[in-house]
Amino acid sequence: MSGILNSSIGRKFAMALSAFFLMIFLLQHFVINLTSIFCADIFNEISHFMGTFWVIQYVIQPILIFGVIFHFVMGFVLEIKNKKARHVGYAKNNGAANSTWMSRNMIYSGLFIFIFLIIHFIDFWIPEINTKYIVGDMSGMHNGEFRYFHELQEKFVPIWRVALYCVGFVFLALHLLHGFNSAFQSVGANNKYTKGLKGFGKAYAILIPLGFIVIALVHHFNH
Amino acid sequence: MNLTLKIWRQKNANDKGGLVDYKVNDVSPDMSFLEMLDVLNEDLINKGEEPIAFDHDCREGICGMCSLYINGEAHGPDRGVTTCQLHMRMFKDGDTIYIEPFRAAAFPVIKDLVVDRTSMDRIQHAGGFISVNTSGNTIDANAIPINKHDADTAFDAATCIGCGACVASCKNSSAMLFVSAKVSQFALLPQGKIEATDRVLNMVKQMDEEGFGNCTNTGACEVECPKGISLENIARMNREYLKASLKG
Numbered sequence: 126m127s128g129i130l131n132s133s134i135g136r137k138f139a140m141a142l143s144a145f146f147l148m149i150f151l152l153q154h155f156v157i158n159l160t161s162i163f164c165a166d167i168f169n170e171i172s173h174f175m176g177t178f179w180v181i182q183y184v185i186q187p188i189l190i191f192g193v194i195f196h197f198v199m200g201f202v203l204e205i206k207n208k209k210a211r212h213v214g215y216a217k218n219n220g221a222a223n224s225t226w227m228s229r230n231m232i233y234s235g236l237f238i239f240i241f242l243i244i245h246f247i248d249f250w251i252p253e254i255n256t257k258y259i260v261g262d263m264s265g266m267h268n269g270e271f272r273y274f275h276e277l278q279e280k281f282v283p284i285w286r287v288a289l290y291c292v293g294f295v296f297l298a299l300h301l302l303h304g305f306n307s308a309f310q311s312v313g314a315n316n317k318y319t320k321g322l323k324g325f326g327k328a329y330a331i332l333i334p335l336g337f338i339v340i341a342l343v344h345h346f347n348h
Numbered sequence: 349m350n351l352t353l354k355i356w357r358q359k360n361a362n363d364k365g366g367l368v369d370y371k372v373n374d375v376s377p378d379m380s381f382l383e384m385l386d387v388l389n390e391d392l393i394n395k396g397e398e399p400i401a402f403d404h405d406c407r408e409g410i411c412g413m414c415s416l417y418i419n420g421e422a423h424g425p426d427r428g429v430t431t432c433q434l435h436m437r438m439f440k441d442g443d444t445i446y447i448e449p450f451r452a453a454a455f456p457v458i459k460d461l462v463v464d465r466t467s468m469d470r471i472q473h474a475g476g477f478i479s480v481n482t483s484g485n486t487i488d489a490n491a492i493p494i495n496k497h498d499a500d501t502a503f504d505a506a507t508c509i510g511c512g513a514c515v516a517s518c519k520n521s522s523a524m525l526f527v528s529a530k531v532s533q534f535a536l537l538p539q540g541k542i543e544a545t546d547r548v549l550n551m552v553k554q555m556d557e558e559g560f561g562n563c564t565n566t567g568a569c570e571v572e573c574p575k576g577i578s579l580e581n582i583a584r585m586n587r588e589y590l591k592a593s594l595k596g
Contacts, residue, residue, distance in 0.1 A: 132552055133522075133562045134589045203562045207520035210453050210561030216354070216367055217446035219420030220519065223571035229519055231564060307565040313590065315583030 136203060141311035143196040144304055148329070150189055155333050161277055162343045169271035176253060176273075177263055197239050204232045227303040234300040241293030248280055281344040290341045294334035301330035349375040349441040353388070355400055356448045358457050365457065367446070377437035381424060382407060382414065384436055385447075401460040407432040409574060412509030415516070416461055417448040422513035422572045430511060430574045450516035454523070454558045465512050467558040468526060472510070474554035475547035476530040478539050489539065498536045505532035507575045514569035514577070520561030525569040527555050528585035529577045535588050545592040552589055 129135035157175065161168040175181050220229050227234065256262050265271055281287055305326035309315070314322075350373045358365030372388050379387070382404050389399035405413035414431040418424035424434040439445060447461065455463040480486060508529035515523050531548050534540025540547070563582060570579045 129593045133556050207561040210521035211451050212453050217420040222421050223568040224566040228566035310565045313583045313587030315580045
């Protein structure tokens, strides 16, 4: 078992595991956000629970942050190693003849997603950490009612931010269109279920980011 | 057909090299790509110029010796064929064709279009075999029942000719398809299972040491492979490797 992360297959496996974790996180994030367009109270209740339950705050959240950073850093480490594996490039290369644009440009879609995540952290996560752990207000209340739903709506008033988030989600979709099935291949799951899984992966990669876009637009136009 | 060829010329491993333009006229669509290069070389020799060095041997798609990156694809634009099986009918009159060597740090150029692919031999030497004793008690392979699916899948993997098109096509210069085919062909058969743990660990270790890149599952290797080696082999090798790592 020793040294598995020093091998090319071990690194692939680690990338896949972090990808699985991030894809599960993305799904639960989407489900919670989806409640915001149907019922503000449910969204407030779940947000307050997620923001104050110690397991999520002190166990899951650090794992998530580690997972994001690990996936990003490992992605760049692999990219640098792969660039070193070909010193001289081709004068003419027809990559489109044998692979998808998404699969060839994971590093760029990943980079845009990371930039988007920084903006997302500045918009939501840092103010939340400030309120809870610096100001010390764990009540989740503002003017006698839960603040989460109002804060969410306020963020999506400026059209530039909505547009930025939409672009971020498009890159997320592009990344997932290759990444979802690639993660399964990396852990050795290529069997009779692969065809079905590819269909599910495509649906996941398109519907989840599309859903996030719809949520942002609904809050922009309903405010 | 009249064609313009842009061919990589490089005097030796230390030379910088570059593309040189050549005109070839009256090319028959029924010629193979290598025959077209033979004709060009004859012209060059008649003119007193250095002929273009390129690899070839059997010229029937089984030896894995021919290579060439033609118009941006390993073995050219046709599917399921090696360069020696590629015919000029795949091109049009007036075309400009780029001809480059397979590119990878693990495949250094020796001269012109000839590259050193012995890195793949060293991977094979690291574990791509089964140890058969010669005591006289060796069991005949045909005496061991093997289910047809496994036998067919192992045979499909064994059709890999080790040409290196997978490495050349991969944006990461990964040799995973080649190594996985060699791992699979043994892992699926009872004779190969005995040394399966050491085999996969040693072959992957050698692959990494040779400087091949990391697979990112683009699937380009599978598309460009002249023998249609499937990505399923890479998934099988990943499983074999993880299993072996946990054991060993």
